[in-house]
Amino acid sequence: MTQKLPDKIPTLRVVPLPADTNAYGDIFGGWLLSQMDLAGASEATSLAKCRVVTVGVDSMNFHQPVFVGDEVSFYTEIVRTGRSSIAVHVQSWARARAEAINNSRMVTEGVFTFVAIDENRKPVEIAQ
Ligand SMILES: CC(C)(COP(=O)(O)OP(=O)(O)OC[C@H]1O[C@@H](n2cnc3c(N)ncnc32)[C@H](O)[C@@H]1OP(=O)(O)O)[C@@H](O)C(=O)NCCC(=O)NCCS
Numbered sequence: 001m002t003q004k005l006p007d008k009i010p011t012l013r014v015v016p017l018p019a020d021t022n023a024y025g026d027i028f029g030g031w032l033l034s035q036m037d038l039a040g041a042s043e044a045t046s047l048a049k050c051r052v053v054t055v056g057v058d059s060m061n062f063h064q065p066v067f068v069g070d071e072v073s074f075y076t077e078i079v080r081t082g083r084s085s086i087a088v089h090v091q092s093w094a095r096a097r098a099e100a101i102n103n104s105r106m107v108t109e110g111v112f113t114f115v116a117i118d119e120n121r122k123p124v125e126i127a128q
Pocket of ligand 1: 052053054055056057081082083084085086113115117121122123
């Protein structure tokens with residue numbers, strides 16, 4: 001996967017606040033995971049056009065720390081589809097508030113798998 005800032009609009013862009021820190025004052029990994037899950041679900045829902053649930057998280061990597069006030073952008077790309085499942089690669093890039101966007105650093109990446117479900121919570125086929 002690319003180490004270059006993706007040349008597209010991020011699926012989600014968020015600024016973490018002091019409430020999102022761990023005991024040492026850096027941004028909590030669980031906060032980053034939940035934002036990645038939200039971004040991935042948004043991408044998967046666009047394809048499935050119905051409710052999706054997260055079924056698995058693979059190859060999760062935290063490359064660099066994130067700090068309070070950084071602007072964090074989440075970029076998503078569908079990497080695999082099955083009958084009902086959609087795997088989405090999610091990459092997050094952070095920049096200090098006063099930095100130019102080109103000085104963003106890649107901070108996390110992972111692959112999240114979602115399953116399209118019906119009103120009875122049963123997997124449904126994705127219309128391709
Ligand atoms: C997602 C869920 C409906 C799947 O039900 P299931 O009975 O396991 O369904 P299946 O075995 O038919 O699998 C459905 C698809 O999920 C895939 N899948 C199941 N477990 C998986 C895993 N751990 N990782 C990746 N894919 C997985 C299967 O390969 C299958 O893909 P395909 O249809 O593209 O071939 C069920 O496991 C569930 O409700 N889980 C809880 C989801 C949840 O609450 N998430 C957190 C909040 S969003």
